[in-house]
Amino acid sequence: MLRLYTKYLDMNLRAQLEHRQSFVMMLLSQALLAFSSFLVLQILMQRFGSVGGFGLDEVMLSFAVTWMSFSLAETFVRGFDRFSVLIANGGFDRVLLRPRSAILQVLGSTVDFSRLGRLLQALIILILIAVRGPIQWDFLRLLTLSNMLVGGFCVFAGLFILQAGVTFFTTEGLEIFNIFTDGGREFGSYPMLIYGQLMLRFFTFVVPIALFQTYPLAYLFGRSQNLGLVFLPLLAGLFLLPAYLLWRLGRRRYESTGS
Amino acid sequence: MRAIAAIFRADFNQHIQYRASALAGLTTQFFWGFMYILLYMAFLRSNPSAFPMTQRELMSYVWLNQGLLIMVVIWFVDLRILDDIVKGNVAYELCRPMDLYHYWFIKSVSRRLARAWLRMVPLFAVAALLPQPYRLMPPYSLLHGLAFLVSMLLGFFILNALTMFLYAGTFYTLNPTGIRTLMAAFMDLLSGSLIPLPFFPDAIRRLLELLPFGSVQNAPFLIYSGHIPTERILPTILLQLFWCLVLYAWGRLLFARMIRRVSFQGG
Numbered sequence: 001m002l003r004l005y006t007k008y009l010d011m012n013l014r015a016q017l018e019h020r021q022s023f024v025m026m027l028l029s030q031a032l033l034a035f036s037s038f039l040v041l042q043i044l045m046q047r048f049g050s051v052g053g054f055g056l057d058e059v060m061l062s063f064a065v066t067w068m069s070f071s072l073a074e075t076f077v078r079g080f081d082r083f084s085v086l087i088a089n090g091g092f093d094r095v096l097l098r099p100r101s102a103i104l105q106v107l108g109s110t111v112d113f114s115r116l117g118r119l120l121q122a123l124i125i126l127i128l129i130a131v132r133g134p135i136q137w138d139f140l141r142l143l144t145l146s147n148m149l150v151g152g153f154c155v156f157a158g159l160f161i162l163q164a165g166v167t168f169f170t171t172e173g174l175e176i177f178n179i180f181t182d183g184g185r186e187f188g189s190y191p192m193l194i195y196g197q198l199m200l201r202f203f204t205f206v207v208p209i210a211l212f213q214t215y216p217l218a219y220l221f222g223r224s225q226n227l228g229l230v231f232l233p234l235l236a237g238l239f240l241l242p243a244y245l246l247w248r249l250g251r252r253r254y255e256s257t258g259s
Numbered sequence: 260m261r262a263i264a265a266i267f268r269a270d271f272n273q274h275i276q277y278r279a280s281a282l283a284g285l286t287t288q289f290f291w292g293f294m295y296i297l298l299y300m301a302f303l304r305s306n307p308s309a310f311p312m313t314q315r316e317l318m319s320y321v322w323l324n325q326g327l328l329i330m331v332v333i334w335f336v337d338l339r340i341l342d343d344i345v346k347g348n349v350a351y352e353l354c355r356p357m358d359l360y361h362y363w364f365i366k367s368v369s370r371r372l373a374r375a376w377l378r379m380v381p382l383f384a385v386a387a388l389l390p391q392p393y394r395l396m397p398p399y400s401l402l403h404g405l406a407f408l409v410s411m412l413l414g415f416f417i418l419n420a421l422t423m424f425l426y427a428g429t430f431y432t433l434n435p436t437g438i439r440t441l442m443a444a445f446m447d448l449l450s451g452s453l454i455p456l457p458f459f460p461d462a463i464r465r466l467l468e469l470l471p472f473g474s475v476q477n478a479p480f481l482i483y484s485g486h487i488p489t490e491r492i493l494p495t496i497l498l499q500l501f502w503c504l505v506l507y508a509w510g511r512l513l514f515a516r517m518i519r520r521v522s523f524q525g526g
Binding site for chain 1: 286291301306432437438441445447448458459460
């Protein structure tokens with residue numbers, strides 16, 4: 001299975017590198033999108049100094065983690081993000097005919113490496129924070145950071161899978177999901193606490209974005225010694241479960257669009 | 260002129276059919292609007308003296324931006340036109356007894372206007388009924404209201420003129436997604452779509468206000484709420500008029516040169 005997946009990766013990468021100029025242009029424009037969002041964050045933080053009790057470093061870290069995990073999910077789970085296309089053009093029928101896992105095939109159908117452009121920008125910010133030195137890096141803090149990225153990847157991947165699951169019922173992609181995918185990325189650039197208790201609760205228990213940014217920030221920056229915060233981001237992985245169940249339910253009652 | 264009116268009517272009527280899509284989009288835009296407001300309020304609480312606008316001005320800006328979104332962002336373009344350019348179908352368009360620049364310009368105008376119309380009416384209706392301080396208030400004065408309409412019209416013209424540069428860019432690069440993302444990234448930042456221009460540091464703000472991008476939404480929205488005082492209205496509108504003329508002339512020149520160079524390989 002892993003060998004098949006690496007084949008898919010290789011295939012996608014080579015296909016995209018065929019049009020090298022386009023690929024670089026896409027990569028750069030993705031990086032530019034991330035850069036302009038970061039510029040806005042800098043402008044606001046310079047003007048106001050802090051927001052909701054969070055300083056520049058904490059907001060920057062929140063931004064880096066959110067954008068990085070979004071970028072990874074958008075690259076590797078892109079097949080689910082573009083699932084409505086697969087349904088509409090009948091491509092999913094072919095997937096079901098093959099004696100291999102449908103999920104693996106959908107994952108492999110599109111791996112969009114140009115989406116890593118946003119990762120580039122987020123990486124630079126992480127290095128910037130490391131150089132500025134507000135965090136006393138040790139093993140547990142590095143573990144926290146990697147858990148945050150894993151949790152973030154799971155939430156955004158879950159959102160893409162959920163969106164694909166709904167497509168089984170609606171055939172068309174739903175613009176509403178953009179609230180949580182693009183919206184999650186844009187508004188998750190800041191710790192969710194700043195939007196008030198109601199929003200924090202929503203983004204903790206329904207779409208658990210706060211689990212991988214707002215809460216673990218306190219441990220990273222030494223404001224809390226609670227070891228539970230190191231592993232809290234992994235709890236966000238649970239979000240994949242309802243996403244998977246809905247997708248499976250949809251697949252069971254799938255009827256071809258006939259095209 | 261008769262041809263332009265006919266194309267406008269046909270296109271407008273076609274795009275006004277997408278009611279369900281508009282309704283879905285409406286929910287999304289309310290959510291984005293609210294989240295932006297919550298974000299700005301958080302900054303306002305952190306440091307009230309650094310806030311460059313009044314609350315009322317901010318609410319007008321956010322709701323006007325959401326309601327008129329399709330009339331102020333570059334990325335809402337006709338994908339079919341981009342496809343025609345890449346695939347070469349544009350050859351058919353060149354056979355028409357009408358200038359290509361004007362043909363696409365009017366198609367862009369009618370498409371955006373129809374789609375925006377469907378969203379703006381319900382959005383403004385609800386936004387005007389929200390509890391304070393979230394409510395969309397009427398224009399600052401009757402004069403500001405009328406000036407807003409003029410300014411919005413000019414801004415819309417500028418946006419469509421800029422869209423023509425996007426089409427031209429697609430001719431040269433044949434990579435519509437790349438050029439569209441690139442232009443969208445620049446425009447969102449420089450036009451005041453991500454944050455209103457008053458939030459920028461003063462020197463940068465003054466520069467951005469002079470560029471054509473600042474004329475698209477920042478100028479009309481700030482006139483509406485009275486952030487731009489009465490004596491600054493006329494210079495603002497004259498600047499918009501200037502950019503309308505320059506971008507229109509420049510775009511037509513570009514198209515004329517481009518079409519002379521276009522070659523088709525048949526097929």
